[in-house]
Amino acid sequence: MTYYSGKNGTLTYNGSSVAKVSNWSFSSSVDTLETTAISDSERSYVPGLRQATGSATIFYYDDAPKPLLERIIGTSAISESDILSLKLGWGSKYVQGNVIITSGELNCAVGEVMQATVQFQFTGAVTGVSL
């Protein structure tokens, strides 16, 4: 039996590890499609579309968050080449998929280490998972 903590966490994009990650999160959800008929007294549903989102906070140490931030902060137009393969890991376990960075935030404050926060939307099904 093994507990996992932030020490075991990793964040990898396109095969390269992102340094100085403070935290990441992953969320998956499924829409429900209502199939209740007028003769029913209880609502009924079938599974609809699934989606996954996530976020990560990275200390701005050297250029650690740069590869992710430049997918959304820049002078050139966003294109499909900005879709990344992202892998969220803990120990030997992981969730992996193709993501679009949907928001990027830089936070610089007196007395705090500068941080960058990115949020991402998975496109398509996750390409690999080990829970």
Next chain:
Amino acid sequence: MSYTGPLFPNIAASSRSLTVGDYPGSSFRSQNGAEVRVQYGNRRVGTELTFSFDNITDANAALIHDHYNDCRGTLGVFGVDRASLTQQGNPGFHDGTTPLSTNNRFSAAPWGLRYRYAEPPQFTSIKPGRMSVTVKLTGVLDA
């Protein structure tokens, strides 16, 4: 006599809306403002039925599509009897026990009312295997 198509497929609707028609007639208003109304017929006309079928299977959506085709689009009339979608949900309003019962208020069979498509049904793809369909019918006196 209009072309008669098959009965509407027996699929439970997600919502159903009935707009009852009216008896044919005219009204005349004289110069002093008095109104006289004349009734031309003893059977109600202009009934409208609207159904939505949300997230039904492709197979059920195909039944509606094929029924529309079998009725030659908006041309053919068809019945809505006890085995069809109108029997469900409001038994006090429409009991569906006998086709000619006066309690069959959706089908209004005692007046010889049948339905035809008021417009082509609309099919919306939701996800693989599921579709939503909207159907609008208009009542036709066919007797």
